[in-house]
Amino acid sequence: MAMQFHVDDGLIASLEQTEQCWLVLDAHGVVRHRNPPASLLLGETLSAGQPLPALLSGPLLRDWCAPLDLAQLHVGELTLGVQLQPAVGGLQLCRVLDLAPVLQQERERRQREQYLSVLSALSSLAEKNRVRRLDQALAQAAEALGMEMGLVLRRNGAQLEVVAHSAPQLLNHGMTLPLELAYCEQTLRSEGLLALHDVLESTLAHSGCYQQTGIRSYIGVPLEVDGQCYGTLAFCAVPPHAPFTEADAQFVRHLARWTGAVLERKLAADELSLSYRILEEQLDWLRLAGQVARLGHWSYSPRSGWVTLSAEACALLELPRQHLPLSEVERRMVVEDRQRWRKAFASCLYESGELQQEVRLRQQEDRVSWLSLRAQLVERDDGPLLFGVLMDVTEAKESQQLILYQASHDGLTGCVNRVLLFDRLTQEIRRCERLQQSFSLLFIDLDHFKQVNDHHGHDAGDKVLMAIADRLQRMLRSSDTVARVGGDEFVLLLPGLAPGRNLLRLQQEVLAQIERPVRDGRHHYRVSASIGVASYPQDGGDAGALLRFADGRMYQEKRPAARRS
């Protein structure tokens, strides 16, 4: 049961001494007396003779004043807590407390709580889309601050770029704003924070920003990204705001540090993805260049003995797998090239570290393609690796071979020409010199060939030349050489054939083949020939001497033949 006081002069005198605020009310709630602290607090309000207004019990008060049994009372500008003490004798004692500082503290405590919950919620926002994450953070932070909009602006020359915002109905990412449309400049020049709870009460009342946007409350901080001035993090609202507190300022500063870190990661991620894109693009170009140039790359690990091929290399080699033992690739090489390849490969691995080879590869449908392989031995963490490129050079090789063929063969008959004959003769002389062997050559000159041309035309002469060349090539061994060394002159190089019966027999066979009529439709043409023979080593020690000797013999042969005609 509450204690009841007897209000008498003694009690009132003791109220005069206390530092608490006390009122004495009559039975109708009219103020009869105020002690000095109460008079100081209440001033003109609730003076003697005035009734106590109806008491309130607001939600805030209910929450935390209930244990004190306080009722809330608004009088003028004052927010009071009132506690009535029952008293005897028709008078009541009423204790009065100034609630303003307590309520303010409570509001600030709740605000700090809200800020903390916003900051901790930010750390759990999704990592994936950093800009959306910033937008969400700005929306939550604006709400906690009691502002309408949050913005991250990047200073870009004379413009501001909207990097993140909480106002999708007004702004877009990446859009630019003129510098004077925000307090960015002033924020960057401020000492870490610009807080304008009411622009009209500040020196910026005539600023372009207020004139154009009507924004009256603003709080913003400079943003640093990678140690560089980036722009601002700002919150604004059209109506004025209550004066910003230290807690508001701290919250915005915390948010700016967090935003700076997010932007740093975003920039790093953007740079990384840009590098990846450039790399991917370059790889695409490289792949395309490889396809256009028919160029592939490959590597060989001496440790495993396996080869790894690029897709293009795989296609060039017509192999189904990109990773396979070297022996499988070698098996596809033309047998004659394999030995040379293996030698060069070993020399690269164990001596020079470099490889450059052209090899023929047996492809599907019995095609043969030429590949040029170049490689270099590189040292890697896991041991040496042979890295190389390979290129299809079939076309180049074929045209090179055609040029070589044309330079060494006669265009009409396909016989070896004088240049290649000299070469082969020289090689044969060297070989016989080394092995103490001999060989022979026949110098053939057609008799009266001019007459074929004169009587039957040049085409008929050509046919005769081709037919004779063909017969000579057919009747000889593959190791022999049929050369055309002049208009109607042929030389047969016959390795291993020494003077003697065999040579004589062959000479007669040659003559018989030449003298066989050459048929051309209804026509047929007959020619004979004079043949001079020379043998190595007895008739000459070099190609020129042997040819001169055989030519001389042929000439001796021809004179009686010419006389005969």
Ligand SMILES: Nc1nc2c(ncn2[C@@H]2O[C@H](COP(=O)(O)OP(=O)(O)OP(=O)(O)O)[C@@H](O)[C@H]2O)c(=O)[nH]1
């Ligand atoms: N149809 C044709 N004739 C050629 C070709 N090259 C050279 N001739 C001709 O071959 C003839 C060679 O003439 P000559 O060197 O006088 O020889 P020949 O008429 O056989 O006389 P002898 O050798 O003395 O028996 C010339 O008429 C050339 O024009 C050729 O590629 N085609």
